[in-house]
Amino acid sequence: MNLSKSTKEPLCQLPEVVIVGTGTYLPSKILTNYDLEKMVDTTDQWITERTGIKERRIANEKETPSEMGAEAALIALQNAGLTPEDLDLIIVATTTPDTIFPSTACYIQQKIGARTIPAFDIQAACSGFIYAFVLASHIVSTGSARYILVVGAEKLSTIIDWTDRNTCVLFGDGAGAAIIAAGKDKNKRLSFNIGADGSHWQTLYIPAGGSKLPLTPQNINHKLHYLHMVGKKVFKLAIDSMEQSLLRCLKNAGRSLEDIACIIPHQANLRIIEALSQRLHIPSEKFFVNMEKYGNTSSACIPIALHEAIISNRIKDGDIIVLVSFGAGITWGSVLFEYKTKKMESLKKEEIALIGQ
Ligand code: UT7
Numbered sequence: 622m623n624l625s626k627s628t629k630e631p632l633c634q635l636p637e638v639v640i641v642g643t644g645t646y647l648p649s650k651i652l653t654n655y656d657l658e659k660m661v662d663t664t665d666q667w668i669t670e671r672t673g674i675k676e677r678r679i680a681n682e683k684e685t686p687s688e689m690g691a692e693a694a695l696i697a698l699q700n701a702g703l704t705p706e707d708l709d710l711i712i713v714a715t716t717t718p719d720t721i722f723p724s725t726a727c728y729i730q731q732k733i734g735a736r737t738i739p740a741f742d743i744q745a746a747c748s749g750f751i752y753a754f755v756l757a758s759h760i761v762s763t764g765s766a767r768y769i770l771v772v773g774a775e776k777l778s779t780i781i782d783w784t785d786r787n788t789c790v791l792f793g794d795g796a797g798a799a800i801i802a803a804g805k806d807k808n809k810r811l812s813f814n815i816g817a818d819g820s821h822w823q824t825l826y827i828p829a830g831g832s833k834l835p836l837t838p839q840n841i842n843h844k845l846h847y848l849h850m851v852g853k854k855v856f857k858l859a860i861d862s863m864e865q866s867l868l869r870c871l872k873n874a875g876r877s878l879e880d881i882a883c884i885i886p887h888q889a890n891l892r893i894i895e896a897l898s899q900r901l902h903i904p905s906e907k908f909f910v911n912m913e914k915y916g917n918t919s920s921a922c923i924p925i926a927l928h929e930a931i932i933s934n935r936i937k938d939g940d941i942i943v944l945v946s947f948g949a950g951i952t953w954g955s956v957l958f959e960y961k962t963k964k965m966e967s968l969k970k971e972e973i974a975l976i977g978q
Contacts, residue, residue, distance in 0.1 A: 773920035
């Protein structure tokens with residue numbers, strides 16, 4: 622698989638960003654592999670060996686993506702020493718929005734008590750958080766916003782066929798959030814690579830529920846409102862796309878794999894990460910993995926893992942880190958940046974013309 626059909630390859634440089642705070646929300650209900658043994662024809666051994674997942678979280682009725690995203694956002698704000706008033710923009714990555722419209726970002730804006738700042742969702746499936754991160758980085762670098770809240774929030778348990786052992790063992794619910802501000806050093810060479818190849822849309826999708834095939838009793842009877850996946854094909858596309866995206870990201874930044882302190886990959890399957898590690902000759906310790914606890918939470922995987930890597934001191938100030946993902950679409954994305962935590966005290970409200978003001 623070749624990521625780009627174009628011969629013109631833009632040099633995708635990422636403006637310097639500071640992650641001023643992160644947070645997560647994970648439902649308290651744990652569904653273990655042993656629980657799944659009682660639901661479908663599977664075993665803890667099969668799931669562990671084929672995926673690396675041991676358990677996942679399942680949201681209750683009240684735990685919608687906006688509810689979980691708002692909780693994660695409030696923790697991120699607290700960690701940043703900021704209040705909701707300080708935010709200038711909210712971007713939410715989700716494949717399981719509370720409603721088709723309005724956006725989950727609008728619900729989160731209301732729930733956390735932010736000002737009437739712009740708020741919108743991004744749909745790039747599991748690559749959504751990386752797409753949102755790249756977008757937010759560019760917006761803060763223009764000075765149009767000081768602090769942007771980027772959230773990945775998912776309730777995948779609602780789009781899973783719980784009688785299908787091929788898919789139901791893989792996914793979980795949860796949310797992660799990061800608050801992003803502009804860095805000061807404009808000369809740092811940091812990079813991103815994002816892309817999509819729509820020709821593979823049928824490998825992972827939900828057939829019904831959109832305007833193409835609205836929900837009808839018949840479509841529901843045929844289970845067309847659930848996630849459909851060609852697992853083996855997705856597996857291969859995942860390794861190819863993450864490998865190539867990561868290599869392009871490094872090339873764009875003029876960095877080598879030795880420069881990277883930590884890689885935070887999409888948490889879909891441990892065997893995908895092991896394959897990446899082998900192909901690129903990267904020691905497996907460089908990958909941050911937490912899928913054994915949460916499974917695949919789609920666009921929430923990366924911000925949840927990022928937060929856990931920060932609070933466990935797996936990544937430290939000044940480390941070069943890479944986030945890398947792939948998802949339905951298919952989409953892929955990676956960002957390479959220097960992890961910086963410092964708060965941007967020097968940015969005064971009146972210094973810049975903010976979005977919508
Ligand atoms: O964010 C992106 C989301 N999706 C992914 O990342 C998925 C990528 N794909 C994968 O992770 C893997 O393809 C799976 C974990 C989904 C499947 O693993 P696999 O090694 O590709 O297994 P398979 O589909 O080839 O199935 C092998 C066997 C089959 O039985 P037969 O036909 O050989 O008798 C399946 O029916 O394993 C069976 N099987 C299971 N057995 C026990 C499939 N699911 C299960 C299960 N428990 N849960």
